[in-house]
Amino acid sequence: MKFIFWIIFVITGISGLMTVTTKDLFRSALYLGVTLLGTGLLYLFLGFDFVGWVQVLVYVGGVVLLIIFTIMLARESVMKPIVNTVRNPFINGLFALLIFLLLMLVAKNIYFVPEEELEKDYNFLPSLIFQSKYVLSFEVLSVLLLIAFIGAILIARRD
Amino acid sequence: MELKPLFYLSIFLFSLGLYGALSRRNALGILIALELIFNSANLNFGIFSKVWANPLGVMTIIFGIALTAAELVLGFAIVILLFRLRKTSNADEVSILKG
Numbered sequence: 001m002k003f004i005f006w007i008i009f010v011i012t013g014i015s016g017l018m019t020v021t022t023k024d025l026f027r028s029a030l031y032l033g034v035t036l037l038g039t040g041l042l043y044l045f046l047g048f049d050f051v052g053w054v055q056v057l058v059y060v061g062g063v064v065l066l067i068i069f070t071i072m073l074a075r076e077s078v079m080k081p082i083v084n085t086v087r088n089p090f091i092n093g094l095f096a097l098l099i100f101l102l103l104m105l106v107a108k109n110i111y112f113v114p115e116e117e118l119e120k121d122y123n124f125l126p127s128l129i130f131q132s133k134y135v136l137s138f139e140v141l142s143v144l145l146l147i148a149f150i151g152a153i154l155i156a157r158r159d
Numbered sequence: 160m161e162l163k164p165l166f167y168l169s170i171f172l173f174s175l176g177l178y179g180a181l182s183r184r185n186a187l188g189i190l191i192a193l194e195l196i197f198n199s200a201n202l203n204f205g206i207f208s209k210v211w212a213n214p215l216g217v218m219t220i221i222f223g224i225a226l227t228a229a230e231l232v233l234g235f236a237i238v239i240l241l242f243r244l245r246k247t248s249n250a251d252e253v254s255i256l257k258g
Contacts (some may be wrong), residue, residue: 005161009168016172020179020192032191035172042165046209051220055201060222063194063231068237071187074242086182087251096178103170109218112163113210123213135247141225148229152236158243 007046012038023085026071033064050126165206172199186241186250190234197227 015034021029043052077082129138172195179192201220206217242248 009164012169013171016175016195019195020175020183025185025187025191028188028191032194035195038200039202042168042202043205046165046205046207047210048217048220051205053216054221054224058228059198063228066231066235067187067191071237072240074187074248085184087184089182092178092182095181096174099177100170100174103173104167107163107166107170112166115162118209119212122209124208124214124217128214128222131215131219137222141222145200145225145229148232152232155233156236156239 005042008038008041008045012042026068029064029067029071032067033060036060036064047123050124162206162210165202169199169202169206172196172202184249184251186238186248186253187235190231190238194227194231197223237252 012035015031015038019028019031019035022031037066038057040052040055043049043055129135176192176195176199179195180189183189183192201223204216204219204223208214208220238248241253245253247253
């Protein structure tokens with residue numbers, strides 16, 4: 001089990017790196033799909049089954065499909081792939097590296113509870129959504145999604 | 160289940176997303192990199208929900224996923240409209256709002 005965890009961990013990191021370094025935008029979207037799938041599987045290892053499958057369904061099934069459709073719609077010809085060039089890679093890379101090192105410095109000093117002291121039977125149950133005080137905000141969220149979709153259709157439609 | 164390496168992974172993904180969002184020229188590339196940043200934030204919420212045994216973190220992940228989906232749908236609609244009007248999806252060439 002630990003071996004599978006580390007394989008998924010490494011694949012997620014590497015495909016995240018490939019997402020921002022690949023030239024072809026279509027491949028970049030596919031690598032993003034691998035990263036999101038890996039994160040969803042890591043949620044399963046944390047014990048959050050519901051969130052893991054929601055991530056796989058919504059992100060890998062929905063959002064990556066949406067990205068690929070947009071790439072298909074927003075290119076000049078079918079034969080010509082969108083080349084995704086990079087601006088000032090060294091300055092931006094240095095900046096991102098500095099932020100990375102700063103955050104790692106902070107993360108190194110955080111005390112994490114040892115694994116034995118964690119609550120063993122803590123698991124998020126989906127029924128909690130409808131039994132807690134979050135249910136109203138959850139319904140409001142669905143209205144927000146509806147408004148966003150109607151807005152997207154209004155913006156992108158050809159009239 | 161190792162929590163600290165997962166925390167480092169989320170920091171790594173955040174830095175990659177930051178690099179991509181700063182350096183990509185294409186608007187779609189910027190949106191893809193933003194997606195990485197949201198994903199790393201969600202992973203972080205999951206880790207600390209596990210550490211403190213608090214379901215609020217998982218609720219935040221579910222809300223974050225839905226909000227990200229809404230935001231990306233609008234972003235891609237704008238990119239498609241932009242491509243129809245200007246025949247480009249390059250973020251540098253779009254300076255309509257510049258005074």
